[in-house]
Amino acid sequence: MKTKLLLIALVALVFGSCAAQSQTTVYAKNSDISDNLDLRAVASMFGESANLQDFERRLNDPKYQISNLDLNGDNEVDYLRVIETVEDRTHVVIIQAVLDRDVYQDVATIDVERDNYNKVSVQVVGNTYLYGANYIYEPVYSVVPVIYTSFWVNNYRPYASAYYWNYYPTYYTAWTPYPVYRYRNNINICINVNNHYNYVNTRRSYRAPVMYETRRSYGYERMRPNYSFAQRNSNVNNRYELDQRRVASRESNRNNYNTNRNYNANRTSSSRPVSNENRVSNRNYAENRSSADRNSNTNRSTNTQRYESRDNAPRTENTPRAVSRDNNPSRENTPARTQNTQRAEPRNTNSNENRNSENRMSRPSSSPRNESRGYSENRSNNENRTATARPQQNTQRSEAPRASQESRGGQSQRDNNAGSRGGRRG
Structure with a gap:
């Protein structure tokens, strides 16, 4: 090694x-x-x-x-x-x-x-x-x-x-x-x-x-x-001619360098337009693509706005159902509810109030936010009113049996008094 x-x-x-x-x-x-x-x-x-x-x-x-x-x-x-x-x-x-x-x-x-x-x-x-x-x-x-x-x-x-x-x-x-x-x-x-x-x-x-x-x-x-x-x-x-020859060789080399440089510059400039056209075409393609993306984005935004407006708009289609439910004559003329005539009154009032609220809801508002706000307020008011009406109905229901019992008790007392009077008479 x-x-x-x-x-x-x-x-x-x-x-x-x-x-x-x-x-x-x-x-x-x-x-x-x-x-x-x-x-x-x-x-x-x-x-x-x-x-x-x-x-x-x-x-x-x-x-x-x-x-x-x-x-x-x-x-x-x-x-x-x-x-x-x-x-x-x-x-x-x-x-x-x-x-x-x-x-x-x-x-x-x-x-x-x-x-x-x-x-x-x-x-x-x-x-x-x-x-x-x-x-x-x-x-x-x-x-x-x-x-x-x-x-x-x-x-x-x-x-x-x-x-x-x-x-x-x-x-x-x-x-x-x-x-x-x-x-x-x-x-x-x-x-x-x-x-x-x-x-x-x-x-x-x-x-x-x-x-x-x-x-x-x-x-x-x-x-x-x-x-x-x-x-x-x-x-x-002599040395002077040597210097002159050196200067001439330097100038020739410089000229050759300049010609080569110009040739390379012309060559690159001749090849540049194609690249520029490609760049322009690519740029136009990119701009068209970006404009198409923008249009699609605007369409998506309009669709989302439509869906949001539909979601935020008051649903007036269900109002006739509530009206028909409250104003159904078959339900009012049923024999089970004929004795309690007072029970239908608060429902009628509630139906009128619901109609008023529905009419309020059906009116066009300035903005979907106000409509949603009005709808929520009317809904809360209606719930409060129905809640206050229900205890009145219960009280009326409880009062109606009492009245019937009182009427029945009074009638039985009258019969007893009549029998006692007849016995006395006889």
Whole structure:
């Protein structure tokens, strides 16, 4: 088991190293050495410097981080030193990267020349090995740089940096180079937007190239002779054309993206009407269904109201039955009830009252609630009246036998008196 685990770990390490190598190769193809130092930022810093010593400090200040060059591959940004050569009214400022002991590589030069009319021209020229042939920026400063006043003075001494390999100023601290895309995004902060940086492909001064050849350093070119800009980019002449090609490729990619986006938008818009029609049809179907449900609900509510009105309405159909029951002549003419003539009277009165109550009930009222209320009140009144009438009938019934007994007793006494009288007479 342990051997299997070790084999798996080794295989994973091998694949991880292969993936890392593939990533580094892709990263190298997408970038160039010239991407690590923007000459427009160099020209901007030159116009803001007081003298060449201040200019060298600005180039290597960790606060600005103008450079991102690591030519010797030690994972530290190379220190850039500044040296100068002067002839009459022409100054050539050379920027060199310190790679090793007594090994330097020229990065760019700044040609400063004053004509007979005291007009100063400045050109920042990129090194041919790093930037290609005739890669030149000509800055136009919005304010006259202070550094001009330090060039044309009496007893002027050309500037030469005092720093070399492993001997740097105290303000300098080496930093790890950033990825190229981050450097491109951050370097724009260091470029003064008030100035103009015009690209040109010819040098103004004819003395500057000759003066430069006397102080030239090419240590990196010797280490990698087959890695010049012309060999790295065979389709373009210099860095400016490379930038133009990149811009064109970006625009083409953007146009392709926009066309694809428009195509997708048109495709989705062409497919949207059908879905909208379906939505409209579904919406109409839902509205019709909801209206049908509403109609059914209204019909149900009307039916329920009808049933409730029928339940709450007074039942006048039963009133003739009560009248016929009270006014039935067969019941009044029965021989069982002929003796109690007074018994029928309260029923007649009750029947009249019932008729009056029925007539009251049969009258139309303003609302079913009042009808039900009147009906319940009449019914309670009728019950109270019938309850009061029944004890009267009972009293009349009890009084009638008493009257008959009294009449019978009186008649028997009369017979007895008559017999006694006859006996006496006889």
